[in-house]
Amino acid sequence: MKLDHVVYFTGKEPAEIVEEQQKNGRHVVVGGSHEKWGTHNALFYTKNAYIEWLSVERQEIAEKVDHSLTKLLLHDLEEGEGWGTICLSVADIKQFNEEIENKGFHTSGVLDAQRRTADGQLRKWRMLFVDQPISNELPYPFFIEWEDADEIRFAKLREDGTLSATNEQLEITECIFNVGDPSREAAKWALLLSRKIGNANEIAMQNVALKFVAHIGDKDRLTDVVIGQTD
Secondary structure (H helix, E strand, O other): OEEEEEEEEOOOOHHHHHHHHHHOOOOOEEEEEEOOOOEEEEEEEOOOOEEEEEEEOOHHHHOOOOOHHHHHHHHHHOOOOEEEEEEEEOOOHHHHHHHHHHOOOOEOOOEEEEEEEOOOOEEEEEEEOEOOOOOOOOOOOEEEEEOOOHHHHHHHHHHOOOOOOOHHHEEEEEEEEEEOOHHHHHHHHHHHHOOOEOOOOEEEOOOOEEEEEEOOOOOOEEEEEEEEEOO
16 A cells, blocks of 8 residues: 555646646646546656646536545635645555455445546546545545556656656655644554554555644644655
8 A cells, every 4th residue: 555646625727737836847737637526637746656736627516426535625625725635545445445344434435437638538547435524624545546557557657748757756755634633643544554653643654654743723634745856
């Protein structure tokens, strides 16, 4: 299990995000449309994971769809832009679903998903959400299993220009969550992910550290994504 991507909720069009980020020296591309959810995105790939800027493309679809990430997007955008949540990839999502249900978690069940890219291609995957009311409490990560193996998927990303050589010199190293009770949240995630808690309420994943830090307020969220140079 490893970090697949982090999600930033925005009210901007993907093309706006691309223009803004390119001015900052980042190679970001328009991802495409999630036609069934009424959303679209821009993407910034690094060597080990990527950032997704997610926004509403068709409000009438987004408001009606029964999809946890879209609902969280609409909820959080009421207060403005910001980091939303993270996605972890698993090798066998059906088996993982069974494992966490046996721990007592309720889930969405495995969902088929797809995105139409800017050039009309379909990218397909399967995903899984932990059932949880949409609120200011920290959302659990959601999970993904891509249709293509990583080596094939990343080869395609290099070929179509999504993943540049410059991007591959960067990697996401930390995801930092500001929460009211770091010990409690770290324990909940450790149970879900079958991981141990390290020093200072940190959970070490295969390719990233998840850190839970205290804050004062009534909204618990991912607040910082640290990107560093690769070795």
